[in-house]
Amino acid sequence: MTNCGLVNEKNELVPLKSISVEVRVQDHVSTVSSTLLYVNEEERPLEALFVFPLPADAAVCHFSAKIGEQEIVAEVQDRETARDQYDDAVSSGQQAFLLEESAESPDVFRLSVGCLSPGQDAAVTIIYVTELDVQADHSLRFCLPAVLNPRYTPAGSVAGIVSEISSGCGAAPYTLTLSVHVSSPKPISKLESNCTLDPLVFLRSDHTQATVNLSPGHMFDKDVELFLYYQDTHQPSAIVEAGVATAPSGSLMRDPVVMISLYPEFPEEVMSSLATQGEFIFVMDQSGSMGEVLHHGKRAQTHIESARDTLLLLLKSLPMGCYFNIYGFGSRFESFYPESVEYSQNTMAQALKRVKKMQADMGGTEIVQPLKHIYSQPCKPDHPRQLFIFTDGEVGNTKEVLDLVKHHVHSHRCFSFAIGEGASTALITGMAREGSGHAQFITGTDRMQPKVMQSLRFALQPPVFNISVDWSLPDGITVDTLSQPIKVLFQGQRALIYTQLKGESSGGSEGTVTVKYRLKDQLVTNQLHFCLKPTEETGLAVHRLAARTRIRSLELEERSCNSDVEDIRRKIMELSVQAGVSSVHTAFIAVNKDSRQTVKGPLLQGRVQTYGSFDLCGIVMKDSSDRCGIVMKGFRVSEQTFHCCKPTKVTATRLNGFMTKVQNFFRRGSKTAAAPTVQTNSQSKSDAAPDPQKDxxxxxxxxxxxxxxxxxxxxxxxxxxxxxxxxxxxxxxxxxxxxxxxxxxxxxxxxxxxxxxxxxxxxxxxxxxxxxxxxxxxxxxxxxxxxxxxxxxxxxxxxxx
Incomplete structure (x- = not known):
């Protein structure tokens, strides 16, 4: 396999030498510091482009670069101003660094590294904070994304950062070190991972602090997942964080901020009888990338094979008398039935025959058209619509999808499932959030079935109505809620609330938050008492997460608003700059004004659209010779022309998946895309059935x-x-x-x-x-x-x- 990463015209590596990650977990919040070491081994000044993934809900709050002994700390500025400043600096021979968030998908970032002198190194540090997801077994999941899959951009869509995602191949050409420090009010029971770790070391006798390191030799070819187990993880909690005394009066950063974690417990008599009605619509990604293998261990399956098994289990688990339908989608889409049909032995048997024939053969990943078709169908009276979406998440128009789901939230609940490494967390979590459902991620050796069946249990739970949140605080203190209103509650699942505390207390040091809602015919009340004294040693993690939450709400409001768009944009930029947190309208910019060197000709940015897995090493080299290049699974893409490289030994499955992507590449390159078609059960695919089930x-x-x-x-x-x-x-x-x-x-x-x-x-x-x-x-x-x-x-x- 030829090398990949930052390459020159001779296909030689590489300025990115290593990645060092430090993770500090405090209760339910993690602060992640990643340092990327670049070295310019060229004989000329170099500019590099690095497109990489972050968790969708991450709040990027620090960006700096260290060149030799000099450290340059970036500032958050208006995006266009930052871009102009970067271009001016690079064109004048100054070293500059620009970090910006994708306008299409908030889990993709682009880092531009400008004007590295020959032989010079630069250590770039990015810090972000994020909440940890609570799993079904009450563990907390931390994920360090390593894989960024290419995102399919439908014809007519505006290309952006996601269209620059490049392909990787084989082993990453750099080292990764990862250290984790965990502290919790509750004892730490254990820590598990999908990667090999050194033994967990407890720092205190009560087991409330511990450290662990990733074992040496890790090949950074998959997401690094950590699962933390605390005692009583699912208990409600509150973190009160003090503000910054020097921040402007009345601002978010000046006042205390509270993060409330709630875990509603529904009455046993309500949960003992699950719903027997509903319209269940299963939407299955059948794009070419679904033919890839989930993992390379024993009994490994492709994405589509695992999805077929899961559909079998779902169809067998539906209650009699409900309604259902199944959609497959890629560059086109098809439905098993013209409209949802009543669940019976006959309709179930018909559907299972077609499920066995589902293949990863439908081209690119265009999810908008099937969703529009589903939403155009009238709902069944007394049968609440439940949407189950299975995809590997290679979607470029994420925000368009999320806006569509949100627009129809009152007609359905949406449960989303990410299959395989590198799926868009923004897409998967966003569809579930905007569709009042639940998101699941299936990676590595995970079995899809238990996670999907957990979501089916959520779908069969009775919906919660009339959710209200009330606060009881000492006189003189008021709250300004920063989170969007709670739209959905599930048994045992966490609900987060961020609030800003305003004013001064005239006495009293305790507050109470009460959540009320109706479940069937019952009024349910959950209550949490908390101390107003700030929690020690939280940094500003809670403030930045609160700012991120408010920024995301404003961005959503901006996309759905027909007036006052400029005012909303102004609020986003002000809050982003004030909190030092990234947004779609701002960027981090750092310029080393002490550096200046002669540049022969302009440094032009390469734009190469390639398709394949991205292993945190998809870097495009751009220099004064106006060349750019990157390796794609045995092919070298240079100026959008394929040239054969060294022969590569690949499996038939990987070859088929790769050729499908190449076909998709040229299909996407056409000026017009084929109109989406709807295919019903009168039209069938190949009659060849897969091997019988061996499980x-x-x-x-x-x-x-x-x-x-x-x-x-x-x-x-x-x-x-x-x-x-x-x-x-x-x-x-x-x-x-x-x-x-x-x-x-x-x-x-x-x-x-x-x-x-x-x-x-x-x-x-x-x-x-x-x-x-x-x-x-x-x-x-x-x-x-x-x-x-x-x-x-x-x-x-x-x-x-």
Missing amino acids: PLLQLVSLQKASGCWDLDATLADAFGKTLDELTNQKPAQVEGSVWATLLALIWLYGCKIDQRVEWQFVAMKAVSWIGSQKVGDLSECVCVGNVLLGCQVTKETLGI
Whole structure:
């Protein structure tokens, strides 16, 4: 594999030598400091461009560059002013650095490094703060993005920073060091990762502080995920952070700011009965990149294979009497049915036949058109619409998608799933946030099924209405809420509220926040008491997160507002500059005015649009010879012309996926894109079906009827590793065949797959409900015989029958 990263006309590496990351986790907030070391090994002054990912909700709050012993700290300025200042500096031979956020997707940033002298190095430091996501097992997830997939830009869309995302290949040509310091009010139970870590070292006997390092030799080819476990992670909490005394009076940075973390607990009687109605629409990405492999370990699947398995499980888990439809999309889209159909054995069986034929063969990733088509369909009365969107997130027009989802939020809930490394966090979390749903990320060796089934449980929860937040504070103190109003609450999921405290207290040191909402016919109240005394050693992390939250709200208001746009933009820029936090209208600019060198000719910026995975090393070199180049999976793209490079040994799957991307590249390059088409079940794809399911659980689930029962036949016996005669001969005389088969399936699930219960919980609930509707005598003997037959020890009470 040829080298990649910053290359010259001789295809030689590289100014980026190393990345060093320090992470400080304080309770639910992380501060990340990343230092990138560049070295110019060319014989001429160099300008480099680096496009890289950050978490969608990150607040970038510091940018500096150290050249030799001199450090230049960047300032936040109006974006156009910063760009002009950068261009002027570089053209006059001064060293300059420009960091700006993508206008299309807030999780993509571009770093321009200008005028590095021959042999000179520069250490660029970027600091950002972000909240940690709470997982289903109550762990806190930290993610350091390493992979930035190319984003598909539909014809007619304005190209921007996301169109500059370059491809990477093989191992990253630099080193990564990562150290993590964790502190928490609660003891730290453990820390896990998808990467190899050194042993966790506790710094205090009460286990409230600890450090850990990434083991040497890590190849930075996947996102680095850390999962932190505290005792009582899911308990409500409040962080009060003091303001800056020198900030302007009345400003956000001057006053104290509070971050409230709430975990609503719904009444047990409400949660015991999930909804049996709804319209479930599953939207599946079938673009060429879905043919890539999730990981390279045992039983590795492509994205589309894992998605097919998940659709099988979802279809088997739906309640009888609901409605459903399935869409596939790429450069075009198609639906299984012209409109959502009632869930029955017949419609489920039809859908499963088509699911087996779904392939990653539909070109680019254009999600807007299928969404518009779905929203144009009338909703089913008394069946709330639930949208499940599966994608690898390679979408360039993120904000257009989010605005569309938000515009239709009152007609549906949106649950989004990111498949594989490098998916756009802005797209996935944004669709769920604007659609009052929930987002999930499936990376590495993660199984998609448990995460999707957790979201299905959320979708089946009754919706929460009339959410209100009330504050009780000492006299003289008022609150200014910076977050958008809470639109959705799910059992056990965190809700964040940022508020600015104004005024002076005349006495009292405690506040109370009360959240009220209606759940079915009940009025539910959750309350949190907190101390107004500022928490120590938080820096300004909470203020910057609060500023980021307010800026995102204003940006959304700006896009949806027909008037006062200039006033909103002014507010965004003022808050961004005041808080030192990035926004779409500002940029970080640093200029070394002491440096000046002769430049032969202008330093022109290269614009090369390539497609493939991006491993934090997609850097385009630009110099006075007006050349730019980058390597793309065995090809070198130079001035948008393909030239063959050294031969590369690749698998058939990777080759097919790559050729699909090359085809998409030329398709995207055309002046006009083909009009989207809608295809219904009368039009089918290839009749070739994939290999039969080898996963025993999925094999059993695939045999269940829509009503919840199983047939007593040879395929069921094979799933148990038995013969049909063995199952039939042991059947108690008074029990009908389907009841016996369904009982055996339940016994096998509880006895052999209890660790995967989250995946089959709805399948089992349907089975129990079906058995309850049958005329069956004493089932105790049946359960005993079934245990002996299948080698299990499950009680009738465990089965819930």
